[in-house]
Amino acid sequence: MCGIYCYLYCKEAGQCDSRFSFAKEEILKYLHNRGPDGYSEHTINFGSAWSIDFASSVLWLQGLKPILQPVIDSGNNVLLWNGDIFDGPLETDSSDTLNLNKALGESGNVLSVLRCIRGPYSVIYFDAKHQHLYFGRDRLGRHSLLWSCDREGHIIITSVAKRNSLDFEEIPSVGIFRIDMNLPGVNIMLFPWTDISEEEINKVTSTSPVNIVVSDDAILSPIIPTPLSSIIEEDYLLNNFSANTEDLMEKLQSSNMKNSIDKLLEILRNSIKVRIEKQPGFCKNCMKIMRSNFNSKVSSLPEHLKVSCKNGYYSHKFCKHSKVGILFSGGLDSTILAALADEFVPHHESIDLLNVAFEKSKKEINLSRTQLKKTKKTEHNNMDYLVPDRKTGREALKNLKKLFPDRQWNFVEINITQEQLKNERKQTISHLIYPLNTILDESLGCALWFASRGVGFLRNNDDSLTHYSSPARVLLLGMGADELFGGYRRHRTVFKSEGWLGLKKELDVDLSRISTRNLGRDDRIVCDNGCQSRLPYLDETVVSFAYSSNRFSFLMCYPIQEFPPGVGDKLLLRLVAWKLGLHYPAKLPKRALQFGSRIANSKENGSDVSDRL
Incomplete structure (x- = not known):
């Protein structure tokens, strides 16, 4: 970057x-x-x-x-x-x-x-x-x-x-x-x-x-819808309906859906693979040493700092630290990224899972402590930051550890006080969000900035905390999954009033405005911390697949009443997660980052101009 x-x-x-x-x-x-x-x-x-x-x-x-x-x-x-x-x-x-x-x-x-x-x-x-x-x-x-x-x-x-x-x-x-x-x-x-x-x-x-x-000379777009090998008929999903989520997920893994699940899994693997392997293989800390040794020729570097390229991944004898981080809520999108990243990050390296939480109000803290009187005493010391994304993050971590026990997963608990939020928002984050200025931009921008900074704690076996600052220079983010696969609540609302054609139109609008609503802001925010955001769901091949010319919207999502939130939304992506063994996040309903991290005030209108910027 x-x-x-x-x-x-x-x-x-x-x-x-x-x-x-x-x-x-x-x-x-x-x-x-x-x-x-x-x-x-x-x-x-x-x-x-x-x-x-x-x-x-x-x-x-x-x-x-x-x-x-x-x-x-x-x-x-x-x-x-x-x-x-x-x-x-x-x-x-x-x-x-x-x-x-x-x-x-x-x-x-x-x-x-x-x-x-x-x-x-x-x-x-x-x-x-x-x-x-x-x-x-x-x-x-x-x-x-x-x-x-x-x-x-x-x-x-x-x-x-x-x-x-x-x-x-x-x-x-x-x-x-x-x-x-x-x-x-x-x-x-x-x-x-x-x-x-x-x-x-x-x-x-x-x-x-x-x-x-x-100009009359247009440039050929890289977003080229590609034909699917099979069409899934709408009544096939209804015929396989099951009130039990586990039964439904198993049934939909059958041959009629298999081609689509396998194809999406294949292109996601390729997207994540290249985004992990295209890097020099140095963490932030070791790069400080490298900067003092940069010369006009790589051969002039000290022997232990020399870099070689094998199978697309740059490696050396020096840096064994985390080079890849994932903004991790424990939800569907980020846990899929973590599971697939395990295939391509060398096994001797850890992967950082960056989980951000903002300090609760005093009223929330007192209520939570009353509810947790019967829980472990050590939990009471962390109630200020026991937000929804912290809870789902820990549960998803258990799922990952069970599937990939040989990987060192660094679950980084990033706890932000109200004072830290106020100071950094004024000094830095407000300028990075610019020229956007809404309450939603502020909430998401602040959450992303602190998460991508990666300064937090690792929890030890005895439940004590050790300070940790993520040295990862490549961050995988789940941006784009909701726009492509119908993950927002409004997608269900549009479908209810306008049907499949209305839903398809809404998804098309989402793609057309994602750059102005999200991506430019997110890029400025994340990269301010000296690392690069990489977005596997927004690879051209993934986008082209999601917008294939001969598919119906229900191949990506199926927001009917029988398929409630946590099932019908982002249905195909949930089936991919289920196939990977990620059964916990596959059933989680969508929760926005600003609410999962508890930075946002639900009483505020996200589209209003923020007076804090």
């Missing part, structure tokens, strides 16, 4: 605005947090016409050594790359930054190269020959990219900004944008993805502070 920044100023269009020129200094801290392994800058001037300032911080996660950015080739083309290429013709075991830069320089057609990328990214690329600046996010908008621009010829493009500075907006993930510097002023052309609706495009062009022209 990297922090990328570009300031483009058209000198001929107007006077320099000091707010833009000083913006980099205000957000430099947040750029460095995203990429602690290196930082570099580069400036280009076109006589009296244009000036471009590039900067980037780097989090090393691919290749045998870190590659500083901006990357400048022999043709003076400049690349700022914040992403991962997980599949497709550009996938490589070496540095994806260098591989992409080479492909862009040799091709002469920037868009033809970008459309081949399979993986999350935000990118800025200066084509020196044609004096074009390209920028944009992947089709799903999994990585953050913001912009602030005016009609006087100033534009800043950055991974992260600071509240109360300039007016920033998230760059819509509707396509790739291009600025033509052969023309006066800021002239932007949008090359949309092929599956973006005209309504979405019109919304972008009508609200932009600068003129955006939509």
Whole structure:
């Protein structure tokens, strides 16, 4: 993960605005947090016409050594790359930054190269020959990219900004944008993805502070619905209905559903595999040692720090600590990730399960202690943080330990006081959430930031606690599962009033707005802690499977009255969990992070603007 920044100023269009020129200094801290392994800058001037300032911080996660950015080739083309290429013709075991830069320089057609990328990214690329600046996010908008621009010829493009500075907006993930510097002023052309609706495009062009022209040349979307090998008839599920959840799960493992279950399990395995294996194999702590030894050649590193690549996983003789963490509530989505991660993380390494809880109010604490008079005395010392996600997390951990007894699972209890929440929200988190500003954004953003920081406790056999700070640099998150497989309560409500077509439409809307509602914010939040969020459920192959052209909504979820919450919602994903032996989380109803961690006040309206940001 990297922090990328570009300031483009058209000198001929107007006077320099000091707010833009000083913006980099205000957000430099947040750029460095995203990429602690290196930082570099580069400036280009076109006589009296244009000036471009590039900067980037780097989090090393691919290749045998870190590659500083901006990357400048022999043709003076400049690349700022914040992403991962997980599949497709550009996938490589070496540095994806260098591989992409080479492909862009040799091709002469920037868009033809970008459309081949399979993986999350935000990118800025200066084509020196044609004096074009390209920028944009992947089709799903999994990585953050913001912009602030005016009609006087100033534009800043950055991974992260600071509240109360300039007016920033998230760059819509509707396509790739291009600025033509052969023309006066800021002239932007949008090359949309092929599956973006005209309504979405019109919304972008009508609200932009600068003129955006939509090109007729669209970019082939990587979200390509693929045909399924079989169609599941709706009445098949009804015929196999059983009031007993265990019986139902067993019946639905039969041949009519088997192909779909096996296919989803296969593509999820592949998605998790590449997201675990594409990393250097150093934890945060050992990276501090590595930074002092970085040199122009890997061979110059001390022998015990040398890195080798075997079967896609980088290994060495030094770091044996946790390198993979999972934001873990004990629910369906995160426990599936944990179970499949066990297959690909080396067996001598631990996996960190990051479970966050926020301090209860005094009224809640007193009530809980009264209810637990007959429980273990040691529990009373932890009642402040015995929230729903802590309880389900511990139960799911038992399920994992039973299935995978040889794995060391570090269940990290992250306990956040009200004072910690107040201080960090003011100093840091409010800026990372920006430009979003609702109570829901605040609740989710704070929960994700503390969880991804990974500072908490491990519980010993005698129930005592040992302080622990997760050194994992790769975090697996379950984002996207609810949008793809119908996990929200409103999906059941829509189905009740509008039927299968209404549900299908709602799922389509969820996918179209996931970048603006969730993903950009989540990327800014998690990466501030010097680690990278990786989202296996939002792999292009998984999304394409969920949106297969010849499937009905009930193949993913079946929210009829007979299939209550915890059964009908995300039905296919629950069947995958059942097949893996995850019987406890397979039956858990959906619970939102903000309520499971007890950060949210149920009396507040999540869509209201938060006065705490």
